[in-house]
Amino acid sequence: MKNKPEIFSHTFNLPYSALTIGGRVKMDWLLNVFQDVASTQCHYQKVSGFDMAEKGLKWVVAQYRIQIHKSIDWMTPVMVQTWRAPWKNLYEVRQFRVLENIDLEHTTRDPKPLVTASSIWILIKATNNRPVRLMPNMPPSLMTCPRQEPVELIKPPAGLTRIDHECSFPVHFLDLDLNEHVNNRVYVRWAQESLPGTLNFEYTPVTCDIIYQKEALPQDTVQSRVSMNFKNDLLFTDHVIARQSSAENLASLMFTWKRTDTKSLFHTKK
Incomplete structure (x- = not known):
């Protein structure tokens, strides 16, 4: 093009x-x-x-x-x-x-x-x-730019069917942007960090849908919850990021992951 x-x-x-x-x-x-x-x-x-x-x-x-x-x-x-x-x-x-x-x-x-x-x-x-x-x-x-077809609006899931793992994260100063709320990239990190055990080492994300619903603010603590579904070499995860103090949903995320066999060149066996 x-x-x-x-x-x-x-x-x-x-x-x-x-x-x-x-x-x-x-x-x-x-x-x-x-x-x-x-x-x-x-x-x-x-x-x-x-x-x-x-x-x-x-x-x-x-x-x-x-x-x-x-x-x-x-x-x-x-x-x-x-x-x-x-x-x-x-x-x-x-x-x-x-x-x-x-x-x-x-x-x-x-x-x-x-x-x-x-x-x-x-x-x-x-x-x-x-x-x-x-x-x-x-x-x-x-x-007046050329007409563009709309992006299909992503519908947030009604709620997690189950919670396979959850963890909490405090909002840090460096999470904030010029709008004085948590930057959009941080929600992805909170979601990925909620995977239990070694799954982040074994799988790599290939798709990610994110719906931002409310702002996380300074001094908040958020709860990151994940539901997981394994199918062959793929892992499908649904995530909800919620404000811990009020239980409000701040963001919903959906990932597709594929199993990876990539090994780090810098890894040294002990």
């Missing part, structure tokens, strides 16, 4: 900090990258979080749907692309794609995506956290 003006691209080599045991890409690192490239494009379009803060508004993410199609090795040249479109003046649909970085201007083949993701972003009023319409608050040029 040739680059288009409405597509923002950023290129780099996959860094060491992106990898966990066995050279697997960290899911929460992907969310950081997505947020960074989206924020950079928004900066150039004059609709960044800083621009909206001057109007008393905030961008909040409502959901993510992420699929890892292929593992990425350290120092692989990659290109992260993002593009956005309004949907019926209600919210922004933003797409992401991670590609191996080849010369798109001098090749006839389209590189296959390594990672794809879609997300929904809502503009809210800072004083009461209520959604506002896009049109009065966005440049007219951003409301």
